[in-house]
Amino acid sequence: MSWQVVAYDLFSVLIYPGIIFLVALALFYQWVDRRVYARAQNRYGPHHTGPRGLLQPLADLIKLLAKEDIEPSAVDKMIFRAAPILLLTLVFTALFMVPISGTSAIVSFEGDLIFLIFIMTLFAILAFLAGWGSTNRFSLVGGMRAALQTLGYEVPLAVSLIGPAILAGTLSVSNIVAWQAAEGFWSILLNPLGFGIAIIGIIAIIEVVPFDIPEAETEIVAGWQTEFSGRKLGLLRLAHDLELVFVSGLVVALFLGGPTGPIPLIPGIIWFIIKTVIIVFIIGFIRAQFARFRIDQMVSGSWKYLVPLSILQIIILQLYLMI
Amino acid sequence: MDIVKWSRVKSPWVFHFNAGGCNGCDIELLAALNPKFDIERFGMILRGSPRHADVLLCTGTVTRQIRDRFKRIYDQVPEPKFVMAFGNCACSGGVFQKCYNVHEGIDKVVPVNMYVPGCPPRPQAIIDAAVKLLTALQQS
Numbered sequence: 001m002s003w004q005v006v007a008y009d010l011f012s013v014l015i016y017p018g019i020i021f022l023v024a025l026a027l028f029y030q031w032v033d034r035r036v037y038a039r040a041q042n043r044y045g046p047h048h049t050g051p052r053g054l055l056q057p058l059a060d061l062i063k064l065l066a067k068e069d070i071e072p073s074a075v076d077k078m079i080f081r082a083a084p085i086l087l088l089t090l091v092f093t094a095l096f097m098v099p100i101s102g103t104s105a106i107v108s109f110e111g112d113l114i115f116l117i118f119i120m121t122l123f124a125i126l127a128f129l130a131g132w133g134s135t136n137r138f139s140l141v142g143g144m145r146a147a148l149q150t151l152g153y154e155v156p157l158a159v160s161l162i163g164p165a166i167l168a169g170t171l172s173v174s175n176i177v178a179w180q181a182a183e184g185f186w187s188i189l190l191n192p193l194g195f196g197i198a199i200i201g202i203i204a205i206i207e208v209v210p211f212d213i214p215e216a217e218t219e220i221v222a223g224w225q226t227e228f229s230g231r232k233l234g235l236l237r238l239a240h241d242l243e244l245v246f247v248s249g250l251v252v253a254l255f256l257g258g259p260t261g262p263i264p265l266i267p268g269i270i271w272f273i274i275k276t277v278i279i280v281f282i283i284g285f286i287r288a289q290f291a292r293f294r295i296d297q298m299v300s301g302s303w304k305y306l307v308p309l310s311i312l313q314i315i316i317l318q319l320y321l322m323i
Numbered sequence: 324m325d326i327v328k329w330s331r332v333k334s335p336w337v338f339h340f341n342a343g344g345c346n347g348c349d350i351e352l353l354a355a356l357n358p359k360f361d362i363e364r365f366g367m368i369l370r371g372s373p374r375h376a377d378v379l380l381c382t383g384t385v386t387r388q389i390r391d392r393f394k395r396i397y398d399q400v401p402e403p404k405f406v407m408a409f410g411n412c413a414c415s416g417g418v419f420q421k422c423y424n425v426h427e428g429i430d431k432v433v434p435v436n437m438y439v440p441g442c443p444p445r446p447q448a449i450i451d452a453a454v455k456l457l458t459a460l461q462q463s
Contacts, residue, residue, distance in 0.1 A: 034363075043361040049333045056366055062330035063377070068401035070374060138372075217371040229374035229401045 017100040017269070019092065025273075026241035027057040029280050033244065036284030038068045057241070064224075064234030072136075072227055079133030084228070084235035087126050091242040098249040099177045099258050101269045108174035111166055116173065116250065117158045120205055124150040124242065127207075127214060131224030142223025145295055146214035149204060152299035153211070155200030156306035159314060160194040163187070164254040165319050173250070177258035186257040190320060193313040194253045197306050202247035203283060206240065210290035211298060248279035331377070331403065332457045335368040336397065338376030338400065342393050342429065344383025347443040348410035352380065355446035363452060373399040378456075379433075380449075384412040384419045385426040397433045405456060406435045411442045418442075 012018055031046070031054055038045025046053035071080065094116055096106040124146050131143020164187040165171050168179035180186055190193045204211040207223075215223030227237055252258060252275040259268030293301070341349055354371055355362050370376050373396050385393055397406070408429040411417035416427030429435050439452045 038361070038363060042358045044364050045361075046363055046366055048365050053364075056334065058431060059330040059366060061331035063334045066327045066330065067377075067403070070399070070401050222370070222372040222375065225375075226372045227374060233375060 001261060004092060012106055013096070018096075019107065021094070022095055022245060023238065026238065026245050027061065028054070029239045029276070030057040031247070032277055032280050033284045033287075036281055037288050040285055040288030041068065061234050061238060064237065065231045067230040067233060067234075069230030071073050072134075074135045075227060076133035076135065079129050080227070081232075083126055083130035084232045084239065087096065087123070087130075087239040088235050088242070089120055090122055090126065091239050091246055095242060095246050095249070097173060097254055098246060099174050100249065100272055101267075103178045103181055103258065103260060103268075104174040106182060108172055110175075111171045113161065113171045113173055117161060120157070120247075121150060121154060127224050130228075131214075134227040135226070136227050138221040138226045139224050141220050142214045142216075142226070145216075145220075146207070148295055149211065149213055149298060151229060152302040153201045153204035153306075156197050156302055156310045157205075159307070159310040160191075160197040160201065161250075161254060163191045163194040163310075163313055163317055166314065166321070167191070174255050177253050177260070180257045181260040186255065188255040190315065190317060191255060193309055194315075195251070197310050197313070198251050198255065198284060199279075199286075200302075200306065203286065204250060205247055206243050206283075209287045210293050212292060213295050216292055233294060244280065244283075245276070248276040248283070251279055252276050255260075328461065332352060332461050334379045335405070335453065335457065336368050336370050337378045337380050338370055338396075340373075340381045340393065340396055342381050342383045342413070343386035343390050343392060343425065344410060344412055348382035348413070351443040351446055352382065352409065352449060353450045358400050360446045360450065362453070365453065367449075367453065373427050374401065377403070377407045378407055378453075380407045380409055381429050382409045384416045385429060385432050385446070387424050387426065390426060390432055393432060405460075406433055406458065407437045407439060407449075407452060408435045409439045410444055411440055414438045414440050428436045 015021060034056070035045045035053070046056035049056040071077065077215050097108060097112045097116060099105045127146035128143040131139040134140070145185065167187050167190060168174060168176045170179065176187075200283050207214050215225060220226075225233065225236055248273070252272065256275050259272035261271035333439045339349070354360060360399055368381060374377070377400075379397060379400055381393075406429065408414050412419060413429045416425060420427055437452050437456045439448050441448055
């Protein structure tokens with residue numbers, strides 16, 4: 001392998017579209033999310049830090065990284081220290097498989113869609129571990145709820161994400177994007193139900209209202225994040241923002257054609273940002289309109305309504321492919 | 324410019340603790356978070372857990388019952404931390420001065436950085452107090 005190839009790989013992993021670019025994007029999406037949420041509530045949201053408040057998430061992150069890091073004496077030290085780092089690593093691993101600047105991602109292989117669904121389950125398992133390791137009653141309840149919520153959203157989300165894969169005849173996210181670019185149409189046209197279910201599922205993954213049951217502030221303080229402070233909390237928040245980039249990027253790649261668009265002159269990254277900001281806007285708007293569901297409502301509702309609807313979507317796709 | 328100091332000034336997260344008040348101050352505090360005054364403009368968010376907070380915002384005179392719990396909450400806030408005494412009761416005991424069951428004010432139990440008098444103080448007063456606190460922090 002020549003040094004140019006190594007240098008290019010390092011550049012694409014570390015800088016663009018790798019870690020530094022993704023962190024900047026994550027902070028930007030947190031700002032978009034907070035502004036949309038505030039405007040829907042007739043507020044302004046952060047707008048005194050930097051131009052229009054753009055630097056507010058960065059200020060929060062730096063402040064948390066520089067704060068005292070308290071480790072309560074009762075916590076399980078290994079889990080407590082490892083959880084934020086593991087969560088951040090998992091999100092970066094998942095993000096490397098989402099096409100961001102061109103039709104192919106940094107890492108792609110046949111079957112990486114299944115791998116991504118598996119990683120999304122691990123987010124909830126890590127939340128449960130973090131809650132368990134904190135040995136705090138609020139953290140424990142939050143972790144339990146995070147694990148229980150997985151039972152609700154995981155199956156319909158996985159089935160609805162498989163829809164575009166059936167259409168494209170491949171299980172690789174990059175190949176699905178390439179197929180949509182080649183065919184010249186977005187799979188949301190045949191997958192409207194699947195798109196709706198995927199939006200509901202990703203809201204449950206990133207744990208915001210109406211599915212913020214694991215960190216319900218009015219009931220269980222801050223859920224499984226209660227005991228985390230200082231730089232551990234900063235890393236958790238950064239991981240949460242990166243999850244937002246990841247899930248919106250995944251939905252864009254599968255349903256909305258990924259980083260390609262009708263006007264070929266505009267580069268792929270611009271299309272990616274436009275489409276994902278639309279998804280973040282939808283999530284922020286839903287966050288402002290709804291109240292929190294109870295955990296039993298969430299689980300039974302998703303098994304009663306979302307699972308049959310997602311299977312109906314698959315049946316429709318199969319009928320379309322047979323015609 | 325010191326970037327850590329800048330970030331501290333720009334994002335003070337608030338934890339709200341009621342140490343035996345009558346809820347008047349708490350309602351004024353919530354008004355400061357709501358659309359009309361919206362202190363999230365300055366980066367202030369209300370957090371549920373003291374482990375996440377920078378500013379401990381206390382209302383009410385400290386009753387003997389809550390004193391130990393209050394001290395424990397104070398210890399749970401990570402450094403650097405600031406305490407804001409909100410309302411007459413929190414500043415000096417207010418109308419409950421010389422009662423048998425209260426400590427007269429927050430500063431008898433934990434060190435206080437900023438006093439906001441009033442019964443209850445207006446939401447503008449909390450913004451004013453926050454600005455003074457952060458200005459002092461910036462100049463330190």
